[in-house]
Amino acid sequence: MLAFLIRRLGQALVVMLVISFLSFSIQDELGDPLRELVGQSVSEETREKLRDEMGLNDPFLVQYWRFLGNAVRGDLGTSYFFKRPALEVILGKLPATIDLVIAATFWILLFSIPVGVFAAIRPDHWFSRVAMGLSILGISIPVFLTAIFLIYLFAVELGWLPSYGRGDTRMLFGGWETSLLTRDGLRHIFLPSISLASVILPLFVRMIRSEMMEVLEAEYIKFAWAKGLRKRRIWMLHAFKNTLLPVITVGGVQLGIMVAYTILTETVFQWPGMGFMFLEAIHRVDTPLIVAYLIVVGLIFVVTNTVVDIIYGLVNPMVNITGQRNEP
Amino acid sequence: MALLSVKNLGVEFELRTGTVAALRDVSFDLESGERIGIVGESGAGKSVCAFAILNLISKPGFISSGRIWFKGNDLASLDGESMRRIRGNEISMIFQDPMMTLNPVLTIGTQMVETIRTHHPVSLDDARNIAVEKLKAVRIPSPETRLEQYPHELSGGMRQRVVIAIALLSDPGIIIADEPTTALDVTIQAEILELLLTLCNDYHVGLILITHDLAVVSEVTQRILVMYAGRIIEQGTTREIIARPSHPYTEGLIGALPEKTTPGQPLNQIPGVMPSLQDIPSGCAFHNRCEFAAQRCRSDLPRPTDLESRSVACHFPIRD
Amino acid sequence: MNPDTLQIRPDSWRRFRESPVLHSFLRHRTAQVSAAVLLVYLLASILASVVAPYDPWDLTQFDIMDSEIPPAGSAGADDRFVLGTDAMGRDMFSTILYGTGISIVIGIFATILQGAIGISVGLVAGYYGGRLDSFLMRVADIQLSFTTLMVAIIVLAVFQATVGLEFYEDFAVVAIILVIGIAEWPQYARTVRACVLGEKKKEYVDAARVIGLSPITIIYRHILPNTFSPLLVISTVQVANAIITEAALSFLGLGMPVTKPSLGSLIRNGFEFIFSGSWWITALPAMVLVVLILAINLLGDWLRDVLNPKKYD
Numbered sequence: 001m002l003a004f005l006i007r008r009l010g011q012a013l014v015v016m017l018v019i020s021f022l023s024f025s026i027q028d029e030l031g032d033p034l035r036e037l038v039g040q041s042v043s044e045e046t047r048e049k050l051r052d053e054m055g056l057n058d059p060f061l062v063q064y065w066r067f068l069g070n071a072v073r074g075d076l077g078t079s080y081f082f083k084r085p086a087l088e089v090i091l092g093k094l095p096a097t098i099d100l101v102i103a104a105t106f107w108i109l110l111f112s113i114p115v116g117v118f119a120a121i122r123p124d125h126w127f128s129r130v131a132m133g134l135s136i137l138g139i140s141i142p143v144f145l146t147a148i149f150l151i152y153l154f155a156v157e158l159g160w161l162p163s164y165g166r167g168d169t170r171m172l173f174g175g176w177e178t179s180l181l182t183r184d185g186l187r188h189i190f191l192p193s194i195s196l197a198s199v200i201l202p203l204f205v206r207m208i209r210s211e212m213m214e215v216l217e218a219e220y221i222k223f224a225w226a227k228g229l230r231k232r233r234i235w236m237l238h239a240f241k242n243t244l245l246p247v248i249t250v251g252g253v254q255l256g257i258m259v260a261y262t263i264l265t266e267t268v269f270q271w272p273g274m275g276f277m278f279l280e281a282i283h284r285v286d287t288p289l290i291v292a293y294l295i296v297v298g299l300i301f302v303v304t305n306t307v308v309d310i311i312y313g314l315v316n317p318m319v320n321i322t323g324q325r326n327e328p
Numbered sequence: 329m330a331l332l333s334v335k336n337l338g339v340e341f342e343l344r345t346g347t348v349a350a351l352r353d354v355s356f357d358l359e360s361g362e363r364i365g366i367v368g369e370s371g372a373g374k375s376v377c378a379f380a381i382l383n384l385i386s387k388p389g390f391i392s393s394g395r396i397w398f399k400g401n402d403l404a405s406l407d408g409e410s411m412r413r414i415r416g417n418e419i420s421m422i423f424q425d426p427m428m429t430l431n432p433v434l435t436i437g438t439q440m441v442e443t444i445r446t447h448h449p450v451s452l453d454d455a456r457n458i459a460v461e462k463l464k465a466v467r468i469p470s471p472e473t474r475l476e477q478y479p480h481e482l483s484g485g486m487r488q489r490v491v492i493a494i495a496l497l498s499d500p501g502i503i504i505a506d507e508p509t510t511a512l513d514v515t516i517q518a519e520i521l522e523l524l525l526t527l528c529n530d531y532h533v534g535l536i537l538i539t540h541d542l543a544v545v546s547e548v549t550q551r552i553l554v555m556y557a558g559r560i561i562e563q564g565t566t567r568e569i570i571a572r573p574s575h576p577y578t579e580g581l582i583g584a585l586p587e588k589t590t591p592g593q594p595l596n597q598i599p600g601v602m603p604s605l606q607d608i609p610s611g612c613a614f615h616n617r618c619e620f621a622a623q624r625c626r627s628d629l630p631r632p633t634d635l636e637s638r639s640v641a642c643h644f645p646i647r648d
Numbered sequence: 649m650n651p652d653t654l655q656i657r658p659d660s661w662r663r664f665r666e667s668p669v670l671h672s673f674l675r676h677r678t679a680q681v682s683a684a685v686l687l688v689y690l691l692a693s694i695l696a697s698v699v700a701p702y703d704p705w706d707l708t709q710f711d712i713m714d715s716e717i718p719p720a721g722s723a724g725a726d727d728r729f730v731l732g733t734d735a736m737g738r739d740m741f742s743t744i745l746y747g748t749g750i751s752i753v754i755g756i757f758a759t760i761l762q763g764a765i766g767i768s769v770g771l772v773a774g775y776y777g778g779r780l781d782s783f784l785m786r787v788a789d790i791q792l793s794f795t796t797l798m799v800a801i802i803v804l805a806v807f808q809a810t811v812g813l814e815f816y817e818d819f820a821v822v823a824i825i826l827v828i829g830i831a832e833w834p835q836y837a838r839t840v841r842a843c844v845l846g847e848k849k850k851e852y853v854d855a856a857r858v859i860g861l862s863p864i865t866i867i868y869r870h871i872l873p874n875t876f877s878p879l880l881v882i883s884t885v886q887v888a889n890a891i892i893t894e895a896a897l898s899f900l901g902l903g904m905p906v907t908k909p910s911l912g913s914l915i916r917n918g919f920e921f922i923f924s925g926s927w928w929i930t931a932l933p934a935m936v937l938v939v940l941i942l943a944i945n946l947l948g949d950w951l952r953d954v955l956n957p958k959k960y961d
Contacts, residue, residue: 228417256794
């Protein structure tokens with residue numbers, strides 16, 4: 001297990017290096033930090049002097065190395081727009097996004113597992129057919145349209161739920177503002193979380209169904225029937241545990257997709273999270289903030305993927321310490 | 329009264345192109361402690377027959393006719409819950425490929441204990457003791473540690489022993505073994521067969537051994553049923569059938585055994601292939617491969633008729 | 649989708665006529681309806697310049713005074729504009745026709761590009777295996793976990809900021825195709841690699857190697873044709889996904905510009921007006937978009953069932 005962990009962490013480190021390199025290249029390409037600092041009125045000579053002082057004329061790799069050193073110490077530059085450290089700005093927005101992801105994950109887990117499993121066990125049941133039909137409709141509706149539709153129906157027409165913002169929040173652990181613990185916060189997060197879940201939920205339902213149907217055909221399931229086990233045990237333990245393995249792997253990737261889709265959801269609902277901030281930063285060409293976002297999101301992806309790999313290793317007895325799978 | 333008595337069993341599969349009969353008019357008895365073998369080419373309906381006895385034919389297949397008498401119940405029409413109590417308890421099954429039979433994500437212990445506890449109200453500790461005892465019976469070294477292991481940590485031969493141990497857990501009356509050695513190495517095949525034979529004797533278990541390999545059957549069983557295209561075409565004692573087959577197909581099978589061939593000569597194969605279940609020829613299904621076929625074989629279905637101590641479905645059985 | 653994989657043989661028409669695909673299609677109502685809908689979409693977008701009463705890219709044809717006219721059947725409708733007008737006074741019907749064309753073009757060409765890159769990488773990874781294979785697949789994993797949308801947002805944002813909006817407007821279609829095409833390669837690469845690994849185990853590949861055929865011949869003549877079914881199935885999904893991604897990018901203001909709107913940019917334009925009651929500016933392109941994607945996905949679902957590509961991994 002230890003070797004497995006070290007290998008995974010090593011890979012994660014390499015990925016983070018690549019991300020930081022790409023991010024830095026973007027920073028290098030986009031915008032002139034000098035202009036943001038001193039404006040247009042300064043003479044070319046002074047500019048050149050300032051450039052030298054700031055190290056902007058150093059070779060690319062030297063600048064990258066400096067950037068890396070700063071990044072490791074948590075210094076990702078200062079946002080042009082907010083005039084505050086970029087990392088601080090992002091960490092301020094992080095709780096709102098994580099709230100959203102948690103709420104969406106809640107919907108996904110709540111519905112995908114029972115519906116997917118049922119549709120696999122009873123593929124001909126009317127409920128399964130309806131669920132499958134709805135799932136393909138769900139896949140075909142882009143997330144921002146779901147969001148717009150929900151706003152139109154529940155906020156504009158019916159007026160039941162708010163269409164933007166986070167509502168009341170409550171402080172948690174001294175620094176974590178969450179919408180999930182207040183009534184008003186929950187009312188606000190309802191529509192955004194459903195629209196965010198609407199991308200992944202149908203994919204999960206279909207994936208769980210097809211994986212489970214395949215597992216149900218396996219010899220060991222036939223053997224389980226021949227042993228006289230009860231249906232419930234065969235479905236919920238023998239089949240479901242085997243279904244879980246591929247679902248965990250793909251689920252990790254889907255979590256990454258969800259972070260990407262927060263950009264869309266947060267934009268439609270003006271949810272004050274990282275995604276909304278990122279899009280604004282792009283429109284304002286706030287380069288340090290863009291770069292900081294990329295690095296933070298990259299870190300989130302790498303951490304979730306590593307965690308997913310480790311969970312997979314724990315659930316799957318066939319993963320040994322070298323991380324190779326022994327095919328049965 | 330025989331322990332198991334199959335009467336005119338038929339199994340059909342509902343396919344998009346129409347209904348296909350996989351098993352027709354199959355009848356045989358199994359006495360308590362008796363070992364019988366079902367022999368035939370792949371696709372002859374052997375496995376279907378095994379699954380039908382446990383009422384485990386899955387959709388789109390179903391038992392279309394006949395009865396399966398076991399201890400006063402007709403398994404073909406028994407309700408689901410009562411059938412479940414028989415499976416793995418009074419009738420166990422051993423599958424072909426031990427690499428695929430055990431659930432890869434559950435320990436051997438879990439897979440054994442659950443089988444005991446689903447049929448008997450015993451404590452976890454007692455269940456583990458029973459499991460250890462049966463693992464010893466199939467001669468698995470250090471059984472206690474095996475309980476904690478996952479299937480992939482065992483070799484193929486070891487896994488098949490575990491599967492046999494699982495089949496023995498509830499001291500069943502009958503074990504159905506569907507090609508139990510086909511997927512194993514030749515050297516291990518003999519060990520497993522010998523083990524199966526010893527256990528059936530020791531525990532007085534009836535055995536239905538399904539195989540395409542006549543050599544295997546002749547070593548283990550007392551009686552043989554030969555299947556062709558979903559029907560039993562000949563049944564009788566192993567010794568008699570191997571020595572003097574009556575049905576031309578059986579004769580062909582025996583003639584094709586390597587030891588019946590003179591070294592240096594080609595194997596004596598039966599010409600042609602078994603028809604697929606969708607287009608079984610009229611009359612005797614074997615007529616287009618049979619060297620003795622006459623007009624009658626093409627038109628009339630031969631009924632199983634008793635011939636001395638055996639039954640054979642052929643218009644022109646081979647006599648000495 | 650990829651023309652390389654289509655090997656036209658003299659008997660291919662007969663094979664098609666007798667194939668289960670056609671047989672199933674003739675009995676599958678959903679597949680027929682989806683195919684018919686797609687055909688209408690294709691024709692409409694090809695003939696857009698003929699069918700459309702106005703040229704939505706030529707703003708001189710419209711008058712801002714005509715803005716936000718509701719579609720026919722609503723109070724205040726105008727005979728000149730069947731589906732109403734948007735906030736700039738553009739005819740919705742013409743704009744949607746042109747926008748659909750853009751969405752379809754981007755969807756198809758981005759998928760072809762994905763296929764070209766993904767198939768090559770997948771073949772190389774699967775055929776040569778070893779370290780190269782594990783490296784390429786690890787890169788694919790990472791790329792996938794970052795998602796096309798994220799990559800596309802970043803690349804297009806940087807691109808727009810570097811070249812300037814005016815220049816960008818002229819090259820938006822190409823830029824979007826390139827970005828979606830390049831970012832989605834792992835899907836194809838994985839599928840092809842899995843197929844190659846599956847096929848490589850089979851004996852005919854050994855046989856081909858033994859008689860001395862070169863790796864390229866083996867890949868091209870023997871392995872590639874066998875990957876056709878799974879590729880066809882994922883291609884439908886990929887076209888749908890590319891269209892969705894394009895719409896999402898345009899909705900965020902990073903895709904097609906307002907002057908040459910795709911369906912996504914139309915929805916973006918109309919979004920703020922749903923609060924004031926002008927629902928059609930958003931709803932009509934949204935419906936057109938959803939029906940398009942739904943038709944492609946339903947067709948893909950049907951294809952998956954018919955071709956039933958084996959799962960290799």
